[in-house]
Amino acid sequence: LVPYEQLKHCTGAYEYLDFGNYIVYSVEKEEDTLSYKIVCYDKMLNTMKDYVSLQNGTFPMTIRSYIKNLCLDCGLTFKNTNDEFANYDKVIESDLYANLDYTYRDIFDELSAVTGSTICLDKEDNVEIRYVTDTLDTIDEEYLKDINVNFGEKYGPINSIVLSRSGESDNVYLQDEDSVTINGLTELKIVDNQIMNFNNRADFLPDILSKLNGLEYYTNDFVSTGVTYYDICDKYNVKIGENIYSCVMFNDEVLVTQGLEENIFTEMPEETKTDYSKSDKDDRRINQAYIIVDKQNQQIENENKLIQKQSNQMEEDDDDREPRLEKITTI
DSSP: OHHHHHTTOOOOOOHHHHHHHHOOEEEEEEETEEEEEEEOGGGGGGGGGGGOOOOOSSSSSSSHHHHHHHHHHTOOOEEEOOOTTTTTTTTTTTOOTSSSSSSSHHHHHHHHHHHEEEEOOOOTSEEEEOOOOOOEEEGHHHHHHHHEEEEEEEEEEOEEEEEETTTTTTTEEEOOHHHHHHHOOOOOEEEETTTTSSSTTTHHHHHHHHHHOOOOEEEEEEEEEEOOOOOTTTTEEETTTEEEEEEOEEEEEEEESEEEEEEEEOOOOOOOOEEEEGGGGHHHHHHHHHHHHHHHHHHHHHHHHHHHHHHHHHHOOOOOGHHHHHHHHHO
């Protein structure tokens, strides 16, 4: 691909763009236009199948090994098999997703949260852990059509990561407290992630925050005459007049007909609100509560056994009082 600074000075030149490889999913002839409608998907289509159990590898295993083995199950190759990324070395003790009606794609979505990344395919069809990358590039109004140009509110900077479970009433969090003081609070909440749902979940927070801390961008929705060379998670700037908007490429729809039209949009994440006064930075208080509950359950179980034993003894001692004793034994 030709860098933007060179491309903008080119006139009358053609450029071939590599969009990777695709699986032809369906072909439909449209008689009225004498054309064909072809629906294609990239090889992440291989992950859209039910997950029963892991077919490669044995537990326990690290997050990195788990992703590699999931890829093997789907006939894909994991690009980062030797790389260090967020929470790559955390250990999964057992097959947490077995028989839970998840697809492989669902599991990759949850692993994306665990690694604080976007899990996608590169141009060689390898599964990649990808983070937001600043291209240091700026495009201007020449690349935008006059219709449907909207730059909304600013999101971020992200400075708080919250892990939530139990109907979002049980939260642990980690913040960049200096950023919260200066910029105000912008939290990213991850709810009921199967891997980060145990009492070691606070251990995942530092790596996730380190990857997402400070991320900020403008929501946008605009039609371009064709930028096309930005990839997923590329960060870039759009200059309109004297205003510069920092954007991240999350959604890009390219329509090729008699010309080329590109629809680019990034929406505001769903708003969440955490009561930090009832949350903690780890699970120590929660663990203590679990111990108390367990003790209480044990006491109740012992008391029930004692009542049953006493009732049975009363039955043996006095058969004439059986109707009354039946009521006692049902307590």
